[in-house]
Amino acid sequence: MPSLLTWLLLPLSWLYAGVMAVRNAxxxxxxxxxxxxxxxxxxxxxxxxxxxxGKTPHVAWVVAWLQAQGQRPALLSRGYGRRTRGYRRATTADTAATIGDEPLQQFRHFGSQVAVAVSEDRVAGIRQLLQEVPATTAVVLDDAYQHRRVQPTVNILLTEQERPFYEDFVLPVGRLRESRAGAVRADVVIVTKCPAYLSATIRQEITRRIERYTRPAVPVLFSCYHYGAAVPLTAKAPPEPGSEVVVLTGIAQPEPLLEHLRSAGYRIVYHARFPDHHAFTAAELWELTAQLAPGQSVLTTQKDAARLLEPTLAAVVADMPVFYIPIEVRFLADGEARLAALLTPYFQPHAVV
Structure with missing residues (x-):
């Protein structure tokens, strides 16, 4: 039964939804x-x-798929959490403070093969990217579903299996930025963070509920995370399964990582949880290091690792046994083939170089 707070916030939620509905109209x-x-x-x-x-690993999947087709993709993000303004193209001198943690993660992952830029104004950002990198054959936008000034060629909508949009409500009652009706703009919906064993029956039921809000024949796909081996931020040996670890996160949903670590055999003795995009301080890391018992390590996400590599944190991180767990997206059933079939017609064949 809805709480008293929910009833009190409902008028604000209706107002916010109404404003967004007028804007979309x-x-x-x-x-x-x-x-x-x-x-x-x-x-x-x-x-x-x-x-x-799960936008960041899905963006990485799209960029990698385009590269595999011989395309030259560029990536444009708003650069949430950065301390700069305007258009900025990533270089090796950039940090999470200058371009944001997620763009920095992508830049370090793809290197010079993919131009990564940030801009609050996606229209101006795309134009600048195409001017600076004329060999670009595709632009991938990170988190621009509500940025209506750009009409994307393909709109990929993500929704979590544990928190689907069709069971959520508009802010501040729920977590939606706009009403469920916004799903009508999607060209494909991907249900993310699914267990790899999600049954066909459950997938069919989720698909049926999503199709109430999408256009006819829009594909509904399902993806899961695949976690890699721990990668050191400093020259230290990674912990073995069964070891005691401290988990450090500054992401919105750390639960899938915690579940993976437990299933892999790690013994989590403490979870230092911070808000999404949290800018770690040296004092916070020194405090965490002081709590470590002999033989314990710190495990974090690749996105958090981008912020831990800030120059101001170099001294403390150098002394920490800290490792990040990389993730990649994998699709259930025939999801990868269906997404590839959706994207392929928009691109001319290119030789892979």
Whole structure:
């Protein structure tokens, strides 16, 4: 039964949903202008809710898939959490403070093969990227589902299996940035963070509920996380399964990581949990280090590792036995083939170089 607080917040939720509905209607009618780029396909990966649906690894999957097809993708993000403004293209001198943790993670992952840039204004950002990197054959937008000034060629909508948008509500009662009706703009919906063994029966039921909000024949796919071996931030040997570890996170949904670590045999003695995109301080890390018992290690996410490598934290991190757990996206059933079939018609064949 809804709590008293929920009832009190409902008017605010209705107001917020109404404002977003009017905004969407203005874009839909053309009253508010939006841009559709004809130079290259623009693929957006986004969601309806605030944080935690797995955008970063799904963006990485799309970029890697494009590379495998011989394309030259570029990546554009808002750069949430950065301390700079305007357009900025990532270089080796950048940090999480200058471009944001997620763009920095992607830049370090793909290196010079993929141009990574940040800009609050996605239209201006795309134009600048194409001007600076004319060899670009596709632009991947990270988290621009509500940025209606750009009309993406393909709109990929993510929703968590444990927290699907069709069971959620608009802020502040729930976590949705707009109403469930926003799913109608999706060209494909990916249900994320599923168990690898999710049954066909459950997938069919989830698909049926999602299809109440999407256009006819929009594919509904399912993905899961695959975790890699611990990677050291410093020259130290990674902990073996069965070891005692401290988990350090500054992400929206750390539960899947905790579940993986437990299933892998690690013994979690403490979880230092901070808000999403948290800017770690040296004092926080020194305090965490002081609590470590002999033989214990610190495990974190790849996204958090990007922020731990800030120059201001170099001295404390150098003394920490800290490791990150990389993740990659894998699709259930025939999901990968279906997504590839959706994307392929938008690209001309290129030789892989």
């Amino acid at each position: 203005l874009y839909r009618s053309g009253t508010k202008p939006s841009v559709r780029f004809t130079e290259v396909p623009v693929i957006n990966v986004g969601n309806l809710r605030v944080g935690g649906t």
